[in-house]
Amino acid sequence: MKVPRHILAQTIAERTLHISDSALLAREIAAYLLTERRTAELESILRDVMQYRASQGILEAELVSAYDVDQHVIEEVRQLLRRAYPKAKTVHISPRTDASVIGGLRVDMANEQLDMTLAAKLSTLKRLTAIDKE
Amino acid sequence: MKDISIQELSEDIRAAITELKKRPEIEEVGVVTRVGDGVAWIYGLTQCGYSEMIQITATDGTSVTAFAFNLGEDEIGAVVLGDDTLIKAGASAKLTGKVLEVPVGPELVGRVVDPMGRPLDGKGPIKASRTSRIEQNAPGVLSRKSVHEPMMTGLTAIDAMVPIGRGQRELIIGDRQTGKTAIAVDTMINQYRQNTGVINIYVAIGQKLSKVARMIERLKREGVMEQTIVVATSAADPASLQYLAPYAATAMGEYFRDNKQHALIIYDDLTKHAAAYRQMSLLLRRPPGREAYPGDVFYLHSRLLERSAKLSDDLGAGSLTALPIIETQAGDISAYIPTNVISITDGQIFMETNLFYQGIRPAISVGLSVSRVGSSAQTKAVKSVAKSLRIELAQFRELAAFSQFSTDLDTETRHRIERGQRLTELLKQPQYSPYSVWQMYATLLAATNGCFDAVPLDKVKSSEANLLRDLKHDHGTEMEHINTGAEPDEKVQKMIVDIANKIAVSYKPEEAKVEK
Numbered sequence A: 001m002k003v004p005r006h007i008l009a010q011t012i013a014e015r016t017l018h019i020s021d022s023a024l025l026a027r028e029i030a031a032y033l034l035t036e037r038r039t040a041e042l043e044s045i046l047r048d049v050m051q052y053r054a055s056q057g058i059l060e061a062e063l064v065s066a067y068d069v070d071q072h073v074i075e076e077v078r079q080l081l082r083r084a085y086p087k088a089k090t091v092h093i094s095p096r097t098d099a100s101v102i103g104g105l106r107v108d109m110a111n112e113q114l115d116m117t118l119a120a121k122l123s124t125l126k127r128l129t130a131i132d133k134e
Numbered sequence B: 001m002k003d004i005s006i007q008e009l010s011e012d013i014r015a016a017i018t019e020l021k022k023r024p025e026i027e028e029v030g031v032v033t034r035v036g037d038g039v040a041w042i043y044g045l046t047q048c049g050y051s052e053m054i055q056i057t058a059t060d061g062t063s064v065t066a067f068a069f070n071l072g073e074d075e076i077g078a079v080v081l082g083d084d085t086l087i088k089a090g091a092s093a094k095l096t097g098k099v100l101e102v103p104v105g106p107e108l109v110g111r112v113v114d115p116m117g118r119p120l121d122g123k124g125p126i127k128a129s130r131t132s133r134i135e136q137n138a139p140g141v142l143s144r145k146s147v148h149e150p151m152m153t154g155l156t157a158i159d160a161m162v163p164i165g166r167g168q169r170e171l172i173i174g175d176r177q178t179g180k181t182a183i184a185v186d187t188m189i190n191q192y193r194q195n196t197g198v199i200n201i202y203v204a205i206g207q208k209l210s211k212v213a214r215m216i217e218r219l220k221r222e223g224v225m226e227q228t229i230v231v232a233t234s235a236a237d238p239a240s241l242q243y244l245a246p247y248a249a250t251a252m253g254e255y256f257r258d259n260k261q262h263a264l265i266i267y268d269d270l271t272k273h274a275a276a277y278r279q280m281s282l283l284l285r286r287p288p289g290r291e292a293y294p295g296d297v298f299y300l301h302s303r304l305l306e307r308s309a310k311l312s313d314d315l316g317a318g319s320l321t322a323l324p325i326i327e328t329q330a331g332d333i334s335a336y337i338p339t340n341v342i343s344i345t346d347g348q349i350f351m352e353t354n355l356f357y358q359g360i361r362p363a364i365s366v367g368l369s370v371s372r373v374g375s376s377a378q379t380k381a382v383k384s385v386a387k388s389l390r391i392e393l394a395q396f397r398e399l400a401a402f403s404q405f406s407t408d409l410d411t412e413t414r415h416r417i418e419r420g421q422r423l424t425e426l427l428k429q430p431q432y433s434p435y436s437v438w439q440m441y442a443t444l445l446a447a448t449n450g451c452f453d454a455v456p457l458d459k460v461k462s463s464e465a466n467l468l469r470d471l472k473h474d475h476g477t478e479m480e481h482i483n484t485g486a487e488p489d490e491k492v493q494k495m496i497v498d499i500a501n502k503i504a505v506s507y508k509p510e511e512a513k514v515e516k
């Protein structure tokens, strides 16, 4: 029988709370997904895991920017997130660079996003001017 | 420790997956729990997709193909293609990760095959180099172009009043034995006679093999088989094969459509196809709906017929024209399957038993037949004479119904009725003798100009034959020109009418008066 995704996510999330060897857990999950032919679901499962962990007070966010950001920007974002989510006990931030955002910052969470990038502003601008033209 | 980050974990998992994938494939195996009526129930194979092919190990060691049809929570219902008696409970089943494919390409032309593309004509294996999935998505809106080239059937009644264009889907509907197949066969023959280069694909679904064999024999005799593919299933074949036949044949037709060619596909008939699908569905315990058909029976034919299309110039401007056939019971076109297919197609040719027995063959009901897109594909020549034809026939039908009860009719009415009778007579056409454009044009021009009005009814056909013979003999070049589709100038028109009048006179109008 196929194990429902949320159960799978919950189990993984529980394991992440009590295990410290991330590499070992990763191999276990990879093997499981392969035998069950569910590798395509990895992305959704991990988002479920993030959400479950968030409900346990572990907030995880990805910080996307065009250039490397320094530690003090990360700290600032951490403060921002702590204010926005007072229940969070831990806040994990993993920075990532992506030239396509052009400038500014974007904070991605399991199912929320704070978009302060130039790319987003430009596309809003494009949309608004397109409507004006009609 | 709470320090595992999902981002890191995610990367680790992906890395591990790529590494593990390099190792020998882990295979999923299911077990057949019970089998019968062409259906195998399989435990396991939770990753199976809809319509995926499954290989089941048979008792004799070979493997039998089945395709997944019901994806249950704890078992799969698979339809066996082939002999289900070779499968025993406990047999192992494996996924193939593929959906059913058939060979396609020019190598199939001239052959008779089953829905899996296996030869049935004993002419040796088919060396097709390509295969195609039997279920394909229909071309989208942007890949299409509106229908604008004619697909002539060679039957005057159809080409003049319900013209069909390349890429159109025109339903042929009627009771049993009303000449439905005859229309389709004549259309195929016409493609050969007019040298259109259109590839014919004829799909026999659950028919008597003797009938199919006779038709193939005829096609060979007419020389049409060289540009025809016949996909045959008989009434004795399992429902699964009958169900697959039209999809497989369409895949074969799509090859021509997608390679800048034109193909014509005939589904004979979709009533039996729906019945085969119903049989499969009931055996698989799907909930029956109206007339015991499963709920998705509409989708069964809509997804099939949508694949016939005229492609845009960017895609090579090829086309696939469909002539689905539906058999009605006692002329009831409001039954479930007929209404469904009528709503999917671009028009219908309705065949009437009454007309057939009155000797009006092809027994096309002018009032109930329509072509919703074909008029823009009609050749100019035929179009110019067809307009008045429809109106005159409509008036005739109305008057004929009235005049049955009265004896003294005014001259105007009598005249209309006589014209109508002659037009009806002229639209009769024997089997296997399609007309070319100039023949239709000359006949209709003469008739709508009243040339045959004085000719006795039983002589109308022979005076038409004389007219056509004289025209062909004395004015061959002009007639060839009409065949290109262009409407001839007034000089030629007058010439045709004059010749027709001269012939009509020779049929002794005195006799006609006496007959009245």
Ligand SMILES: Nc1ncnc2c1ncn2[C@@H]1O[C@H](COP(=O)(O)OP(=O)(O)OP(=O)(O)O)[C@@H](O)[C@H]1O
Residues within 6 Å of the ligand: B174, B175, B176, B177, B178, B179, B180, B181, B182, B183, B327, B361, B362, B429, B430, B431
């Ligand atoms: N135009 C025609 N002139 C004379 N006979 C015809 C004509 N069209 C069909 N017939 C004859 O009528 C009979 C029935 O024709 P056909 O098999 O095409 O009908 P059908 O509707 O396809 O029948 P079924 O329901 O059995 O498939 C055949 O014997 C055929 O030869």
Ligand SMILES: [Mg+2]
Residues within 6 Å of the ligand: B180, B181, B182, B268
């Ligand atoms: Mg028939």
